[in-house]
Amino acid sequence: DGGITQSPKYLFRKEGQNVTLSCEQNLNHDAMYWYRQDPGQGLRLIYYSQIVNDFQKGDIAEGYSVSREKKESFPLTVTSAQKNPTAFYLCASSIGVGLAYEQYFGPGTRLTVT
């Protein structure tokens, strides 16, 4: 059953700690994305990766880091430098840049930092 998985669903951390959110896909998609969603807001792009071992900053990359060592995986680290990390984080994937704009989303991780 193909899809995108994100874990955990809920994550709680103390201020000042780094935390890594997992995203895995078995759709054989080349491109992967991380978005942040705040209440009443649309989705804002944090980072994206068009191919393994390459990634680019999105609109709100400050305080976040990513890696893309495998095609299937695109973990996001929320660092202590992120001023307001509490949010709903969504991972997505697509076939590849230039092939289609259709992005498919995982179920999301809700991060709460206190």
Next chain:
Amino acid sequence: GQQLNQSPQSMFIQEGEDVSMNCTSSSIFNTWLWYKQDPGEGPVLLIALYKAGELTSNGRLTAQFGITRKDSFLNISASIPSDVGIYFCAGPSRGSQGNLIFGKGTKLSVKP
């Protein structure tokens, strides 16, 4: 910068009613996507439009790519309770090939 404006921001539906919402942009788009998000879940792709004037259906949902290429419309016929949620439009980001920008969504709720 690029922005997608969705209207209305929120609306209440009664079972059986038809629902209409739209998305407008100040710039021309060559692709429009419509997503639905249930509370606490990721958005689900409903319809993708790639051609001006195109009308595409997915069950009770019908979306249209406006002929000006600056707007798109989503209609839901004979709404049912499970239609509640947030509907987002999305289009290609001018700055980054392959990336999308999203509207802020239209929230559908059930009439009290």
